[in-house]
Amino acid sequence: MTFKIFTEDIEARIKSVNKGNTNISHILNSKKHSISEEEFLTLISEEANPYIEKIALRAKQLTELRHGLVKGIYIPLYLSNICHNDCTYCGFSIKNKVRRKALTAEEISIELTNIYNRGYRNILLVSAERNGFSDIDYLKSAVALAKKIGFQSIASEFGAVDTEQASKLKRAGSDSFVLYQETFHVETYNRVHLFGLKKEYQHRLDGVTRAIEGGFQKVTLGFLGGLADYQFEALSLYRHFKYLQLNHWDVQFSLSIPRLNDAEGAIKSSYPVSDLTLTKLLSAFRISFPEMPILLSTRESKELRDGLTQICVTSLSCESKTTPGGYVQSNEELEQFSIDDTRSLTTLVNDLEKVGLEPVFKDWQIDLNGEF
């Protein structure tokens, strides 16, 4: 049995929801452990916009109860921008004539050591996707290097791997797996993914299950805001989470909704996700899944990150470079997307402390990763 998205069904469901405003307070005061799909849809409806303050307040309460006043800090390291796919929204697309670079083992080691010495213990390793994922051994050794250097939590964002590849990454020491569907809307998906393995919608969608079968017990999912109607994306993701939780009760799922921004050669968003909408979506997911970690990257502005961290975000990246390497050697022209919040680690830490939040660099123990 696999998880499938039925476009008409999702669209009809969104239309059918009774979005009566009076419902909102009722939903927010619910004593249940979580809310229903119908209630989730009410919270993300346009009619709910005027109630955003109340929705955010409820989200904040649940975040504090479940996650406290601590915020995880992580940093991404891009390993390679050699890509065999053509995604119209991405600067690394095979069609774009940008300089390609895959860090060598030595370069990876230098970058990781630099990052580690600055105090980071949680790392997100990112790589563009080569077809057939022939470079699994390359990625695996990057994970192993990170483990050796002393990182306590190592996330892998390498595309939709197969089960065996996932298992190799897990055994090398990666404890969490990141996979974005980009868009759940099949027609849109086919329109923006023109070439490469990533073109296969269902293969991508099933990637999460394969990662879990390969041994991952922490998985981050999400969509790329701006490709299709946000309610469609949100309901699809909601259903995907529900499906996954039912079938994998012992896996921890996290959420992240990055938004399209300008990258080299990229298309403009046809369904822009406003700050209000993003706040509403993340809050509604928090209210539906109180336990779920929510991540927010530096592609968002300082103001938005500060605001959402008060409400529902539990994990923040910092000082990110989206070029391969970039912490020791800078390669400005190779950026995948541009960074908005450029605060230094010291500034971010101070800003969090000022509003009564405790930045946490280590909340995992490497010995819980991989084989022992």
Added chain:
Amino acid sequence: MLKIGNKTFKSRLMVGTGKFSSLELMGKTLIESKSEIITVSLRRIDLSQGDRRNILDFIPSGVQLLPNTSGARNADEAIKLAKLARAATGTNWIKIEVVPDPHYLLPDPIDTLRATEALVKDGFTVLPYINADPVLAKRLEDVGAATVMPLGSPIGTNRGIKTLEMLKIIIEQARVPVVVDAGLGRPSDAAMAMELGADAVLVNTAMAVSNNPLEMAKGFELAVRAGRIAYVAGLPKTNTQATPSSPIDSHLTGFLSNN
């Protein structure tokens, strides 16, 4: 006095160190709570001696440190973390948390029992966190657990004591101290647990995310003492129905005086 393993304590309030808005505030709250047993996640302790602040430096000296195995999803992981904790902190006390369920954070009874048994044999003083399951509590006692720590309601829900009937049975049957852990959202919940006869309670979220953790710590400290005093004094019996104060018509036994 509360006696756990071979140690005795004046305070019956244990406090957790997660979720606080700053390590400084956490440290002050711990002092205000007068707690003598303080639990900390091994996974939060930076064993690399990096220059970032270490949570251990903010825990008042002189208390019994109770490292926990939070993050472990099975017995093997818990055992591994327990040994790391012993090496890192020098104490052989360990709170076993084996939590494979990331949604409600409910503990795994089978692997908790396995880990407890193995660690007791290895010389640890083991305090397992469990669901309010009386049979499991007895099984843990049998393999040498120093206490049992049943939950009042799921962690981080502040829902109070929802496992009341099972807690009563655990307390009635226990030969080791019973520490009610998790879900105590307000001092009255803690007082209630103590009135029931719990030997101690553990509180974290309710203090950490309170608007005023220091005052809340005081509140809990008082509540735990109040509940304990009441329990020792013996609570007055309550009846669900009013007792007739004068003899009334005895329909059932009327025949006895009918001759």
